[in-house]
Amino acid sequence: MASLQSVLEQYFTVYHTPPFPADAYELVVDGMPLAVAGDLSEREVALLKTLAPQPASRNPWAQFLVGSGSIPANGVVRLVQFNTSAAPTQPALWLDALLSLFSGDVTGFWLTPTHAVVVEPQTATPLDQSGLLSILDTLDPDFDTQTRGYLGQFWAVNATLPAIFAEEQRLAAASDDRCACLANSALAYYTSKARRDSPLLGNLRDAITEDAEMRPVIVSLYEHLGNLTATAKALYIHRNTLQYRLDKFQQTTGFSLRQMDDLVLCYLLVQGA
Template identity: 35%
Template sequence: MNFHQLKRIYPEAFLSEQPSSDQEWVSFPFQQQWIQLKKEQRTASELALLELSLAAAEPKKEHRYSKWYAFLFEQASAVPTTAAVCRVIQFELLKKDRNFDDDLWLQSFKSLFDNVLEAFFLNDHQGILIQDHQKEQWGLEEITGILHTLDDDFSVRSACYVGQYWSVASTLPEVFHEEQRIFAKEKNKGKTVVTLSTAGLSYYIQDTLTASPLMQQLKQQLLSDPETKEVIEAMWQSQGNISLAAKSLFIHRNTLQYRIDRLQETSQLSLRNLDDLLLCYLLTLE
């Protein structure tokens, strides 16, 4: 698909030199520029499909013949036998300059992980790294911090999806393509590192929430006060621990207690109750 074909389907689409920071627009890399498209009335599945279509249309990077590439992208029947269990780590360069050295960046990125089976660019912005199963080397916070350092060193902005470990079987390509769709939807939400645990809840329920008049009405009532969202997120991150939540918000525990009580009075939902807390948290997801 080229831009003129896309323009006939989405008349509001336009090209820009940088991705949009406006939450009402979604940005797709396209031939050293960015396609900007209005999010309104676009389903998550539609945006994910469009992401994959545009990525496929971009010229692929030259890379050596790979059984992994053939297995994951070309429906090759031969299952790679180099590993019994692996995970696929997707990466995308959301911003880079014209002097960017792809090979040097890829070597630096590979050095973050042990037991790398293969890594290559799929196009000018996106690529994957396949890692054999091992004891965890880095946690989510460590990977995020290292990527921020790498971004500073190369003057780029990147994001990656750290996939789950899966058995290397004929079902792996289908599972991987679903991970691609999750990353396509979640990568522009400000997180450097995306995982199934951090993005799965939002990805799988967002369309259902958006389509529900009841949930939208409850969301409007619940989040009319800007402070409420911060309180809900802090309580969720602390797993309902009021003291930890108050510390993360830099407020006194009694102040947080008061806000929780006030929210319960207006909504009949208590953030001390885990079922209510989960429901409230779902409503904060964009």
């Protein structure tokens, strides 16, 4: 089935990156801010309202980040994204609880019913990935939600920030990790088109994914920087069993997962497999 975005692109001029033209009609598709070129008929506007919501938040940061507001403050900030699998039953309470779990002075808003954003000013002790995981572990059981977080980079607040935020949204949407960031999502995201379009890489992917047991091995080995002991422990298998699987994989494919170049290539090939 065609995505809503692709359908819109067939019939309208669609802008993907804010700031959007002043006369454009703004909407949110799959959590991403988009805009359709202006001069729409009443019927077209009614159709767009039915298909996708407009950004609902009146928060100054929300308006700025989707390209329809002025810069709300100066300085350097980070945008921390939270995507829930379903809309919380008490969104205001959920957001208040989320903000209370940050140690510094932060602000937040709902961009869509399932996508919240926290604006974190730069400090000497910013939130790290373990802190983000701790927030999710605290929040989800209390509200019966399933949430993924994305820890953005720190950026100067200027006219380029909405475009950067739009790209960070795409990075977050493309990652399956519960706690994602640029460092652990960029490689797979920025090579996705080449991997998808290349016949050579496609054939390699088919070859290395014939053994379904090897995908979790490759991913875990990559996440543990090639450390066999840590990987075996994470997979709940004996180190000798892991050694055997690596040897068998090398005999079958020619790739030695003990070599970092081979491991990185195989890791990229199994993304989305």
